[in-house]
Amino acid sequence: MKWVRNVLPPVLVGLAAIVAWELTVKLGRIAPFILPAPSAIWAELVEQKQNVWEAALASGTNALIGLAAGSIMGVLFAMAASRFRPLAEISIPFAAVISALPIIALAPILNNMFEATSSIPRRIVAAIIVFFPVFLNTLRGLREVNPIHQELMHTYAASGWTFARKVRLPGALPYVFTGLRQASSLAVIAAVVAEYFGGLQDGLGSRITSAASFTAYPRAWAFVVGACLLGLAFYLTTLLLERLAMPWRTRLIA
Amino acid sequence: MTAVVVDNVTKVFNQGRSDEVTALSDVELTVGDGEFVSLIGPSGCGKSTLLRLIADLIQPTTGSVTVAGKSADRARRDQDYGIAFQQAGLFEWRTVLRNVELPLELRGLKKSERKAKAEEMLALVGLADFAGHYPAQLSGGMQQRVAIARALAVQPPLLLMDEPFGALDEMTRERLQTELLGICAKTGTSTVFVTHSISEAVFLSTKVVVMSARPGRITAAIDVDLPARDEAARQSEKYFEHVTAVRQALRGVPAKSAT
Numbered sequence: 314m315k316w317v318r319n320v321l322p323p324v325l326v327g328l329a330a331i332v333a334w335e336l337t338v339k340l341g342r343i344a345p346f347i348l349p350a351p352s353a354i355w356a357e358l359v360e361q362k363q364n365v366w367e368a369a370l371a372s373g374t375n376a377l378i379g380l381a382a383g384s385i386m387g388v389l390f391a392m393a394a395s396r397f398r399p400l401a402e403i404s405i406p407f408a409a410v411i412s413a414l415p416i417i418a419l420a421p422i423l424n425n426m427f428e429a430t431s432s433i434p435r436r437i438v439a440a441i442i443v444f445f446p447v448f449l450n451t452l453r454g455l456r457e458v459n460p461i462h463q464e465l466m467h468t469y470a471a472s473g474w475t476f477a478r479k480v481r482l483p484g485a486l487p488y489v490f491t492g493l494r495q496a497s498s499l500a501v502i503a504a505v506v507a508e509y510f511g512g513l514q515d516g517l518g519s520r521i522t523s524a525a526s527f528t529a530y531p532r533a534w535a536f537v538v539g540a541c542l543l544g545l546a547f548y549l550t551t552l553l554l555e556r557l558a559m560p561w562r563t564r565l566i567a
Numbered sequence: 568m569t570a571v572v573v574d575n576v577t578k579v580f581n582q583g584r585s586d587e588v589t590a591l592s593d594v595e596l597t598v599g600d601g602e603f604v605s606l607i608g609p610s611g612c613g614k615s616t617l618l619r620l621i622a623d624l625i626q627p628t629t630g631s632v633t634v635a636g637k638s639a640d641r642a643r644r645d646q647d648y649g650i651a652f653q654q655a656g657l658f659e660w661r662t663v664l665r666n667v668e669l670p671l672e673l674r675g676l677k678k679s680e681r682k683a684k685a686e687e688m689l690a691l692v693g694l695a696d697f698a699g700h701y702p703a704q705l706s707g708g709m710q711q712r713v714a715i716a717r718a719l720a721v722q723p724p725l726l727l728m729d730e731p732f733g734a735l736d737e738m739t740r741e742r743l744q745t746e747l748l749g750i751c752a753k754t755g756t757s758t759v760f761v762t763h764s765i766s767e768a769v770f771l772s773t774k775v776v777v778m779s780a781r782p783g784r785i786t787a788a789i790d791v792d793l794p795a796r797d798e799a800a801r802q803s804e805k806y807f808e809h810v811t812a813v814r815q816a817l818r819g820v821p822a823k824s825a826t
Contacts, residue, residue, distance in 0.1 A: 459656065464656075465650070467624060468648070469646060561659055561661075
């Protein structure tokens, strides 16, 4: 019952928005070549489902590899930075400056550094974008240790490594996942948008630009829907992982 | 051999700064093997500080602390004591059972051994049915009982407790006091116990150490000699005599700004 109460309102609002969109276009307020009707996008999505699926698979693979690499680097760097204070003091301003840069702007440069058939540039862009939220959140989590836990481990004469493994890391998990939640959507955006700037053209991004340049707007929108679903799949998978990794937390989606 | 010797210890915090505080001044304390010593006094009298010095969580400014015949530092690294704080301080990502197992784990016990030991300790504090729960699912009092089970799990020769029963209801408190005495008697554990409660101090202790604040120092040490420590003892005349003695010792302290 509670589940229905939580899920029903957003679903109803979403449906109402789609109906309103359809009616606006159908009643001639907006030309279909500017904004296609949802029904046209849907028809295109059904027709192109094989293409959408293959493009999503290519972009999804890039996003996943970038996400995994960026997250692993983020967690490892955060562990190093929390262990050696000077490292944190040096790296945090750098992290702040670099994360303020539009990293997607690196895509054209990276595309030129590798050969045209390489998927590596897109994966690097995704990894760099993922790195910062994971690094900063994990570092914060690793630093926030309950003082009683610290004293207790001190009385157990636990070594620095034991303390990191048994207290710091599990204590930082909620923060790691906060970072991962942001990062999972960012990874998909990065993998899709990086294709706008050249490189291998087999993902959703290139399909969107090519459909748009042929003024095949319903088809472009169909691929946008595919990108949206891909981002959602990444986000929900992260939520699921979070629940599996932290069974002691009963409330999650909040 | 004596469990704890605190020899002429002074502890000054923030030494040489404008907010310098003398937490303890010229403290002498001896806890014999198997003795149960309570530290009682107003807030700010340094009783927790004294306990933390014994635990080697802080170091004395002058003087020395000896635990089980070794330096406090050596004793800590040999895990010669178990400790329970005012707050339970459980690890929220571990189940109740795995919380109690932690000190055993760090001692390198086998999985089956530490599980059996932890289950025994949980049964002792009446939480056998909650082994698989997470701390967030327990009440504050239950969490504190888990913390006590954890302190007892390694069966240390010395038990350090900083108001461990403060958050518990009166019934649980009295039951755990009796349990604690049983465990100490059975295992010969020496105990240093910080408390605010006169009746708790008298019921549990062989010696009640009364402290006063600013600077923290020991003003009296009252030996408590009860023939038995059971429910009847709580009503006995001798018990009330000791309660009165401790209360007078606490009042005898010039109660400057005791809070």
